[in-house]
Amino acid sequence: QVQLQESGPGLVKPSETLSLTCTVSGGSISSYYGSWIRQPPGKGLEWIGYIYASGSTNYNPSLKSRVAISIDISKNQFSLRLSSVTAADTAVYYCARQGAYTLLDYWGQGTLVTVSS
Amino acid sequence: DIQMTQSPSSLSASVGDRVTITCRASQSISNSLNWYQHKPGTAPKVVIYVASSLQSGVPSRFSGSGSGTDFTLTISGLQPEDFASYYCQQSYSTPYTFGQGTKLEIK
Numbered sequence: 001q002v003q004l005q006e007s008g009p010g011l012v013k014p015s016e017t018l019s020l021t022c023t024v025s026g027g028s029i030s031s032y033y034g035s036w037i038r039q040p041p042g043k044g045l046e047w048i049g050y051i052y053a054s055g056s057t058n059y060n061p062s063l064k065s066r067v068a069i070s071i072d073i074s075k076n077q078f079s080l081r082l083s084s085v086t087a088a089d090t091a092v093y094y095c096a097r098q099g100a101y102t103l104l105d106y107w108g109q110g111t112l113v114t115v116s117s
Numbered sequence: 118d119i120q121m122t123q124s125p126s127s128l129s130a131s132v133g134d135r136v137t138i139t140c141r142a143s144q145s146i147s148n149s150l151n152w153y154q155h156k157p158g159t160a161p162k163v164v165i166y167v168a169s170s171l172q173s174g175v176p177s178r179f180s181g182s183g184s185g186t187d188f189t190l191t192i193s194g195l196q197p198e199d200f201a202s203y204y205c206q207q208s209y210s211t212p213y214t215f216g217q218g219t220k221l222e223i224k
Contacts, residue, residue: 004160035213045204045215060212061118094161101167102208103151107160 002027004095004108011114012089018082018113022095029053029071033098034078036069038091039110046091050098051078085115119143119207123216129224130195138190138219140205145185149209152181152190155218156201164203165190197223 008020022034036048049059051069059067063082071078082089092112096104120143130136140150148168155161163172165181168188178193192199200223205216 044217045206047211047213047215058211062212096161101151102149102213103163103166104153104161104206104208104213105163105166105172107162109158109160 002097002106004097004106006093006095006108006111008111008113010112011116012085013117014086014115015084018080018085018089018093018115020080020093020095020111020113022078022080022108024076024078024097027097028073029076029078029097030073033102034069034071035096035098035104036080037094037096037104037107039094040088040091043091048080048082048093087115089113090115118212119146119210119214121205121207121214121216123205123219125219126217127220127222129222131224132195132197134195135191135193136195136221138203138205138221140183140188140190140216142186142188142207142209146207146209148184149207150181150183150188151206151208153204153206154199154201155204161204192221195221 003025012018030053033050035050051057066083068081092110094110096107099105122141150168152165153161169181180191203219
């Protein structure tokens with residue numbers, strides 16, 4: 001059974017960089033896309049972007065200037081960096097595997113990141 | 118961006134009821150519409166993909182329909198484990214976008 005787990009600091013200071021890692025178990029990430037999605041408190045889901053095993057990326061234009069997603073096939077991990085964070089970036093961050101039909105078929109349970117001094 | 122409008126935002130129902138959630142896209146997305154079930158503190162789970170295909174392991178009381186701009190998710194014979202939030206998502210083009218969600222609560 002494929003499982004994804006997000007990890008990283010739960011508290012980030014304003015203007016700093018948020019960094020999260022998604023570890024995939026039960027299957028290789030090498031033939032799939034890895035996506036990041038977030039949900040601010042009381043708000044809807046927002047797709048942040050994805051990376052393919054080759055390293056090619058696609059980002060939401062609303063965040064593109066601040067986002068970088070990378071992948072480490074050897075560790076079966078992909079990572080998110082979001083720079084110059086503000087309180088508006090406080091959210092539960094999810095990683096997900098994107099499989100056939102561009103479906104987000106497996107998700108992590110999410111990790112809350114709070115931006116506060 | 119393609120806007121996804123989901124309704125209702127909340128819904129109270131009883132075990133055994135039949136409920137329908139709708140999702141409308143701001144432009145045609147063919148059948149590139151997925152439905153997810155989400156319970157607090159857990160990983161969201163696919164219930165329906167490409168508008169009407171039932172994800173493996175999901176009970177047959179879940180069904181989806183629609184194409185173009187209008188889609189529905191129907192749960193026939195609600196079970197206690199079905200009370201959760203449901204989100205539609207278009208995978209037609211990036212940026213992928215989601216509906217605002219429907220919280221299904223026990224009456």
